[in-house]
Amino acid sequence: MTARRLAPVAPITTALLIASLVGCxxxxxxxxxxxxxxxxxxxxxxxxxxxxxxxxxxxxxAEAIAKIPAGDExxxxxxxxxxxxxxxxxKDRCDTRKxxxxxxxxxxxxxxxxxxxxxGEWLSYYDEVTVDAATKLDIDHVVPLxxxxxxxxxxxxxxxxxxxxxxxxxxxxxVAVTAKTNRSKADRDPSEWLPxxxxxxCTYGADWVGTKLRWKLTADDKERAALEKLAxxxxxxxxxxxxxx
Numbered sequence: 001m002t003a004r005r006l007a008p009v010a011p012i013t014t015a016l017l018i019a020s021l022v023g024c025x026x027x028x029x030x031x032x033x034x035x036x037x038x039x040x041x042x043x044x045x046x047x048x049x050x051x052x053x054x055x056x057x058x059x060x061x062a063e064a065i066a067k068i069p070a071g072d073e074x075x076x077x078x079x080x081x082x083x084x085x086x087x088x089x090x091k092d093r094c095d096t097r098k099x100x101x102x103x104x105x106x107x108x109x110x111x112x113x114x115x116x117x118x119x120g121e122w123l124s125y126y127d128e129v130t131v132d133a134a135t136k137l138d139i140d141h142v143v144p145l146x147x148x149x150x151x152x153x154x155x156x157x158x159x160x161x162x163x164x165x166x167x168x169x170x171x172x173x174x175v176a177v178t179a180k181t182n183r184s185k186a187d188r189d190p191s192e193w194l195p196x197x198x199x200x201x202c203t204y205g206a207d208w209v210g211t212k213l214r215w216k217l218t219a220d221d222k223e224r225a226a227l228e229k230l231a232x233x234x235x236x237x238x239x240x241x242x243x244x245x
Contacts, residue, residue, distance in 0.1 A: 058238040058239070058240055059238065059239045059240070060231075060235070060237070060238065060239070061202070061205055061206055061209065061227075061230070061231040061234045061235075061237040061238075061239055062228065062231040062232075062235075063239075064206070064209045064210065064213060064239035064241075065209055065219075065224065065227045065228055065231055067213060068209065068212050068213060068217070068218065068219040068224065069216065069217075069218045069219070070218060070219065070220075070221075070224070071151060071152070071218025071219070071220065072218075072220055073147075073150035073151055073218075073220050074150060074154065075146060075149060075150050076154070077154060078146055078149045078150070078154070080145060080146075082145075082149070082158070082161055083145045083148075083153075083161045083162065083164065083165035084158070084161070084162040084165060084166075085097075085165050085166065086098075086139075086166060087162065087166050089166065089168070092115070093114050093115045094111075094115035095115070096139070096165075096166040096168060096174070097139045098115045098117060098134075099168055100139050100168070100174050100175075100176055101117055101120075101122070101134050101137065101139070101176055102117070104122060104175070104176045105120045105121060105122055106121050106122060106123050106130075107119075107120055107121035108120060109134060117134045118134075119132070120132070120133075120134060122134075122137055122176055124137065124176070124177040124178040124181065125175070125177065125195070125197070125200050125203065126140075126175075126177045126178070126181040126182075126185075126195035126196065126197060126200055126204070127177070127178055127180070127181045127195065127196050127197050127200075128197045128199065128200070129178050131178060136178065136179060137176045137177065137178065137179065138176070138177060138178070138179045138182035138183070139174050139175070139176055140174065140175050140176075140177050140182045140185070141165065141173070141174060142172060142173055142174070142175060142204070142207045142208055142211050143173075143208060143211045143212060143215075143217065144185075144186070144187040144188075145164075145165060145187070146187035147187055147189055147217075148164060148215065148217060151212070151217040151218040151219065151220075152215070152216065152217045152218055153215075153217070163244070164215060164244075167214075167244070169242075169244075170210075170211070170214055170241070170242065170244075172206075172207040172210055172211065173207075173211050173214070175207070181195065181196065189208075189222075189223045189226070190204075190205065190208060190223060190226045190227055190230060191222045191223050191225065191226035194230070201230060201233075201234075202230070202233070202234035202237040203237075205227060205230045205231065205234060205237065206234075206237050206238070206239045208227070209227065209239055210239050210240065210241040211241075213239075213241045213243070214241045214242060214243060214244050215244050216243065216244075
């Protein structure tokens with residue numbers, strides 16, 4: 001199975017978050033989601049410094065937001081099929097969706113033939129709901145595929161888009177969350193949607209920003225303003241990331 005992340009920690013225990021951030025004190029709440037499967041925010045995140053910062057350095061959420069390149073969004077030509085899902089990169093019969101579910105389970109599921117997952121338990125950090133069936137979860141692209149397209153992925157080739165859509169090398173790019181919250185989010189950015197659980201919002205902001213920096217995606221003015229507003233209530237949140245190869 002592809003090495004990826006640690007199992008999630010309850011989002012309310014922000015001091016213990018291993019997800020590229022620490023201490024989340026959100027000050028605002030919005031609503032919405034990405035129409036793809038998702039995963040929890042209490043796990044360890046691979047991260048590397050932003051351009052110009054030494055490797056391994058930690059950035060405040062505000063500092064990290066400032067490093068996202070500015071750019072106008074353009075959805076011309078977007079099709080969901082431009083991003084191939086879900087692949088089994090290591091040929092172990094567990095595709096990306098199942099790798100995330102296995103990695104993020106707070107109670108390990110039974111693994112059957114062809115990586116069929118039964119039982120188990122997961123914490124959906126977007127809404128602080130505990131789920132006992134994998135079928136009730138989506139794997140969410142923290143930065144939705146459409147948003148990625150708008151902010152730079154339209155210029156990538158098919159292999160690069162597949163890599164983005166199945167990113168198991170960063171703990172915070174994909175998260176397992178309830179289907180309800182994932183579908184309410186759809187393809188909205190933080191100016192239009194934040195997790196319904198207030199305790200999840202700083203975590204989500206750090207996950208969003210870390211993913212944008214990892215993939216060198218841009219942010220438009222409205223998105224940046226919403227992130228900066230969020231950051232004011234997340235002064236203890238730390239962001240780490242590694243630029244995607």
